[in-house]
Amino acid sequence: MREVVLEAELEAVHLASLVQLVEGEMFDGWLHCPTGRLGLRQGAVVAARCGELDGMPALRELFLCPVGRVRLERGVAEGAPLGGTLALVMEGVRIADEWDRLAPLVLDEAAGFEAPTIGPVDRALLNGFDGVRTTYEVVKAAGIRPSGVTDALLQLMDEGWLVEVAPARPDEVRRWQATVGTEPVEAPAPAPVAAAPEPEPEPMAPAPTAVEPQDYYEALDAGRIALRAGDHDAAEASFMAALAARPGDRIAAQNLKRVRALQASA
């Protein structure tokens, strides 16, 4: 019988924290994630599996899933470490941050773009960038794992071959988070038609920050923006709203104190 030693929700405990924890405990077994699993020997990550992916590509993909339940089981995992734990963790969180940055962007090809492929990015995928759909929509429609194309797409942007042509749509990150780990990667879709379809309605994510009072952060951010702009009255109002959303909060109180000191010295 399998011995489960720990279960947790990724919304509450980041995968990076769990991987570092099992390293410290020199654990032998498997860490089952919503989209795959990691094999552990003496605390080191010696195997990673995510769908059809193995090794480092699988590990990168596992870090993209920010929600769902994880389970740590004793067992025997074979293989050599994929790398130092710290380096693996940092690579995982880097790719997650970069995909979160990329997913909401609306891109199009720059005029004169001739390069047919760059690593895993081929012409069929590039044709999907039509200046209307987000990167999330294009990559999803192509049935490609995001972690496999993130670096290549960012490189194309860096070199000016892919350009932002419309405001980013940050809600796409939440749409991605809602679906990752809960549905299989789709088969490649037919080549996109000229007119971009409306995005399909999808369930909104149980956002990772749902446990936090979002209005608190919004008020705090608004206050800080106003403060930087020198609008002390607006900043004061926003920090008071943050304090109302989270009574007794030290950060909101500290900011409020700061803005009132600035008002007094003006």
Added chain:
Amino acid sequence: MRLNSLKRTLSVKIVYYGPGLCGKTTNLEALHRQFPERQRGAMLQLDTETERTLFFDYFPLSLGTLGGYRVKVDFFTVPGQSFYQATRRVVLEGVDGIVFVADSSPDREDANLVSYEDMLRNLDRNRKTLADVPHVFQWNKRDVPRPIPVSVLQRQLNPHGAQSFEAVAIRGDGVWETQSSLLQQVFESVRKATAVRAQNA
């Protein structure tokens, strides 16, 4: 502070926080050079594949043994670019001491504030406040023309009067003093924590 009874180690985590290009990596590189070779581990530096900027730096420092435990200090930097939000939060987890490196260049006033506020927010999401964590400020790049006055940096970033140091990290100036002051605070905090635990045992 992490006590690992299997590996018999006591580790503390020091994080250098600050805006992009403020000199966090330069601080760590200078520190790494200044510690004796027998005490310092290899410096791990990861860069992004696309932007050719350093993403993250780390090195461990061994400080001998205490009660049969190897005492280790882990020095980290956070990536300064705004979109590496999750990474900064992960690096801040379990932090025992923070150096906030501010850039004294006159056009970086806003970047310093944004990074400082980002740090407060990430600490908050880790259920901490700056007051909970030993910390110092470093006013770096004091050699630039018309640097932001120290009094302005103090008022904007350090109104509560934590210890602060002027530095020119690229020359190594102020680097040692900054970490030395922070480590004293951190180990005093560890001493208090272990004393309380001993009393409660």
